[in-house]
Amino acid sequence: MVRAKGGQPSIRDVAQYANVSVASVSRYLNNGGGVGAEKRQAIAAAIEMLHYQPNPIARALAVNEMSSISVILSDISLYGPMKILEGIEEESRRCGYLVSVSLLDADIEKARETVDGLARSRPLGCVIIDLDRTSSTHALISYIRKKMPTVLISDERGQSDVELGAYIGGYEITKYLLSLGHKTVHHVSVPVNNNRYTRTHGWRQALQDAGAPIPEPIAADWDCREANRIGEYLSTLPDVTAVFAGNDEVAAGVIRGLTMAGKRVPEDISVAGFDDNPIASLTVPSITTWRQNFKDFGFRAVRLLRKDETALSSSVALEDQLRDDASRAAFVDQHLIVRESTTRLV
Amino acid sequence: MVRAKGGQPSIRDVAQYANVSVASVSRYLNNGGGVGAEKRQAIAAAIEMLHYQPNPIARALAVNEMSSISVILSDISLYGPMKILEGIEEESRRCGYLVSVSLLDADIEKARETVDGLARSRPLGCVIIDLDRTSSTHALISYIRKKMPTVLISDERGQSDVELGAYIGGYEITKYLLSLGHKTVHHVSVPVNNNRYTRTHGWRQALQDAGAPIPEPIAADWDCREANRIGEYLSTLPDVTAVFAGNDEVAAGVIRGLTMAGKRVPEDISVAGFDDNPIASLTVPSITTWRQNFKDFGFRAVRLLRKDETALSSSVALEDQLRDDASRAAFVDQHLIVRESTTRLV
């Protein structure tokens, strides 16, 4: 039994053992077509016998494509991006793809280099998780699209291939707060750039539709450092009875700030969050929020990349189809979760 | 100007343009040694001119090793593992390595296949993040070690290459609680298996050293679903004045459970957490905790893998050295953070 140096058997070993040509084994391995029944048998046996496993690197060199998916994001320790990554990984594993992750440096030149490196590893494609529009990730989107097939997960309609539907969430949660009798809803926003489909815009639209006054939104940071202070600040405003925070952590911070300032939540002020971070059910009071199925966004991203793979021809039509898929699915599996932090205005 | 089909220039193009052999370019690219000054110039110019970037896949095929690091974990949405991953990614990017992530299926056969797949992609090595000892990850450690160079991040002394030092944290936080006048400290543990260096063992040891009674620890789940109930349960016990929870989320849940049951934290009962999850400063009350520098664990893991690379020879001595490094650094950058959830017993 001859073997390649490496220790691992190669396709040549299989061919030899099965008394067929290397080409036949290769065909067998791939589509399976064009191989006679007996050969198939022999090859299968040989593979079994030798515990042969094809070398993905050699394959990648030959076809100029690695069975991998690159995930590009700017901050991995946020709940949403992480859950999306989890979804991407799960679906990729099911398909036998490797998943690589890269954070993009704030320095745009370095970030570009990272992207170049990724592209050189010739993945099936990449998925950009761009929930934080302040980062260099966003600035590089078109650069990345030029380098490899790209699925963008963001809430910017018309640009993104998988939409987060934060708009509808912001709209619904504001509507809910209004339905509790609050005259208006204040908003503490997380950093997003000024496109038209964020939770902030949903919030604004809901107020507008209800004819409610629209207070100036207050900007918080992703890392919630200032959420406390914002809560305290809100407590000094006379007319605040309901607050919609950009995510659950910010909501927790706002609640804390309000509490420290002597306000009771929800009796004096209702506070709602966003995302359904596990923490939202562990605080006092627990946080009313909007549930997003982040993992599913990940699944969908991988599927788009696969589709891309099989439909290389009409790339314009494809793009359109992707968009449709994305918007169609945007409403799935999202809903309001009412907990203790919100109540009817008395 | 001749070019390879792919569009990208190949090493051959560079050689031709620079009027040198392919071999020389290759030498130039790698160690840089064994190339004359003028050739160096010419090659550099050619590379610049053609925007040449070596193909990592072809290189990987030739040397039978890809410049990548595989990260293996069982749950990515926990704060600790995530932060560690962030550290790994950052350091890897600095070194030009790709990092791939894989969750291991609960089904051990499937998990094994995943590992085989990873090994076939011939990474520099892998790092196993094994904070959750109930998973299949733990069962496969020796299997993985056989397949590729491995750095294990866990709190199991003697097995792990990077130790989390949770033991010392558990010890210190318990000591602190005791120093506040509490007769003993109850413990809500997160899932870890029965080795001797977890936070739970640190807790036990601290009690023992102080001659304090050692209550039976209560097991919580990672996902904190039961933390609320455990808090409620603890409120029914007569002698509970201090609780050390396995992590900050569990602490939040316990605090909530206690609060719902009418106890005041910290006036009636002090509660401490672990990890310094950002959420710990956002709750009411904010949570006293133990800060771990997770990111640094990630850095260290990558460095071990690199060292591994350059010291293939005496692998036993190396192993020992790694262990030393790990333990030496275990105490770096960890410390108690006192917040509102703990107070002196009155």
Place this chain on the structure above:
DNA sequence: TTGAAAGCGTTACCAA
């Protein structure tokens, strides 16, 4: 110091 050439493990084209 240099270059020619033989791999590395696949795929894919072209004949048979």
Place this chain on the structure above:
DNA sequence: TTGGTAACGCTTTCAA
């Protein structure tokens, strides 16, 4: 349906 063979882009050995 088969098999021989030339790529794929790089490294590395061996001579010169």
